[in-house]
Amino acid sequence: MQEELADLNKQAIAAAIGHMGKVAWPTLVLTFLVCSLFIPCLVLFAYGYMSVWLATLLIGILTYISYTSLHEAVHGNIGGNKPHLRWLNGLCGYAVAPIIGIAYASHKHEHFTHHRFTNVEDKDPDFRISGMGKGPVRAVLTVLWFFFAQNAFFAKNNWHSAKLKDRVLYVTELCVSLGWRGLIIAIVDRPGISVVVILGYFIGAWCVSYWFAYRPHFPYDNTKRYQNTSSLIMPSWMRPFEWFWLGQNIHSIHHLFPRVPFYRYHALHREIEPILRAHGTPILGIFSRKPIKVPQS
Template identity: 35%
Template sequence: MTNREKVQLMKRSANGYCDTLAWPTILLVAVVFLSYFLTPVAVVAGLLPVSVGVLLMAFFTYAAYTGLHEAVHGAVCGGQQKHRWVNEWVGYLAAIPSGIPLCAHRHEHFSHHNHTNKVGEDPDLICADMTTNPWRLVASPMLLTAQQFQLFLRERWPSAHKELRRTFILETSAILLSRVLLLIALFGPVAASAGISTFSVSVDVLFTLVVGPLIGQVVLVYLFAYVVHRPHTVAGKFVDTSIFELPRALRSAGTWLWGFQNYHGIHHAFPRVPWYRYRAVFEAHRDELFEQGMPTYQLSGLKWRRVN
């Protein structure tokens, strides 16, 4: 069997993992969307400590991107085009807490997939130096978010049809308006019912709507974009994205907390496979993927040791 035939066989097998509606993704986005806006309300109302609110907002920010990312690749509806509208609405909802319009991210992210680790072509290389100093660690996710809008407006908008332009405007408006309405509610009826001062509300808002999401974005970019593509110099299918396999005792819990992105190499090899099935595909085709050269690391002590 030729190498091309082996790859095609793996691809057909992977397609079998994405032939149904991705209900876990739909449920995830529904919970995260509601929780993202209810958590600041709970903090201002005194139902949650600020520290808990910050951690929850960081987690919801990380989790929301999973839904946005899945929708970009059509992984919510899989091969069922009759459910394409579900895929798009999952993306629209996930885009609001993520702060990035689905249509803009789709343009940027496809460029990343088509040119992974290629200098001057892969837009995600903007975060390749995020660990060089604390400023870059914090700035990278903000720059990456801003880049979504810049690339879309510069490269896609001029030739975009009216429907796409309208979608971008509506998505951007929803992202901004939802936050304005939330602030009005927090400083108005929520603060009044809790009987707290404007200063106290401002502190709660700062931590839950700025600090928490920023922490989530830093963790997101580090785990989702930075570490899985190190050293950011290798290009080519199967070799430009890594697998990080946790010890057996921690594998299930750790993989869920990572959002299955420790198996990000599977995503780049088979983009339509839903996130919660990355591990299953890797385990089913471990030998074949090793043969293709997919970089794989296992945690040994406190260090990642490359095993392939």
Template identity: 30%
Template sequence: MSVDHLSDLSPESSRPARTSAENHRAALAIARRHMGHVAWPTVFVSLGSLAGLAVSSAAALTGLWPMWVAMFVNGYLLLMQFMAVHDGIHDGICGDDKRFKWLNDLLAWTGGILTLIPYRGYDVMHLAHHRYTNDFERDPDTWCSGRNPIFLVLRFFTQTPHYVYMMTRMGMWKDKTLRRPYLIAGAHHFTAWSLLAAGFVYGFGVEMAMLWIAPTFLNVALIGLIFNYLPHRPHLSQERYTDSGVFLLPRAIHRLVTVLDMYQTYHLIHHLFPRIPFHRIGLAFHEMRPILEAEGAAIHDWTHA
């Protein structure tokens, strides 16, 4: 596999839409109303989850609640941290206001360090996923696919090391532009595992494993499920309007699930217009739904179930 196809990726990378030009212009007009502004809710989610991680970990270390409870709580809070990485790659936090580009990158770097999904390095993989969605040769997220439930769950938990494998397989280290993010990603993982080893040597390895390392695996498994598997299943279409799906659940649970899964029930909208902040993709969907239906988008509507 060559690195050449990674050379022209950008924060707006998506494949060209093979669709009605009129429909796409109409969808783009709607999308523009939801992007370009500073995404303060994303900032609050990032800072709030950072505070939550501190409180949860302190509660475990002081015996206020069991270590295993903190492990699961931290795993979910890391999903919230991941949103800064995910949206930050597309400048979705600062929007068009470059005065806040520093904030966009700071939150994305922080989230990347905590989740062990490095902002620089993962950005190349994520943009490749957008450009080559469901292409089993070039989309690294197709790792989270398959029919065997046991192997599928194992793949959810190992998506991050698979990214490192894909970076190496694609030869990022050979390319002058991509070598730096490749080395950053490698250093990131080496440092984390070195810290864990040091923790065991100096007597705090269990705490580090339970409060940080294990939660990163829980987080990446959640990402594998709600970002990489469910929205793209069965991983067949490579067309822009049909390579991902939207899930409208029964009204009694839809709003709750949508908030808990960081709005990935509307994942298709992120693929169509990746600069829309995650908390606005639901609003954008409901405005452009007639256009999406005209284009044959996969809208799984169980509203009345």
């Protein structure tokens, strides 16, 4: 049985390689759109062309989407396997970091630790998000603590060993991320600007915490490679929302093959689904969380 699973794993790796290594043009376009829409959204609100609630919603959506660019940059997926284009990862990562409020310099270290120790309570830095489902107050506090821990990871674990350049970048990122929000609130003379900037950010941060971290890893009780993250299958009528989720409902693919870009998750999942099932990957209904059976031919 173990030999059979090992052979299936080799087949999955071979399939995944076919989805890796190219320049991630969709991610570059996504990053450009997020960055080019974020500031105009704030400007339109400031000049009275957009209501406070519409602006808050749009800022929340753009904040959520921005994390995908940061996430892809951390994994080095944007420049592909081309050494001369690795700078694209840093460009995109640093561009969206002030929007999502997570320092790229810190997240590079924190996120790889999460992958190395997924669901290990005392080692996985994302494990704290497991308490998110224990009531609304806990959900809010957990998100706030989660984002604080994301940014503090570098200072806590990497500061003393980091080069001066990396320290400067980290501190600069934190200052820019906090500074632009305070500056906008101070200079925009329109009621509701604090709601747009702060609540809009929290909506996006909550969505990242819930859809990227909490739901795919729940119930946080398995550390095995093929079983520590779920594939959450949506009904066909939820396709528009699935597009907004940007593939993270198929988070099992990301943890198995982090160099596969997000827009290839579904294609690879379809290709290797029998292998996933053989390895015991949780393939669940998004609402019921019950196993999805193999469709009958």
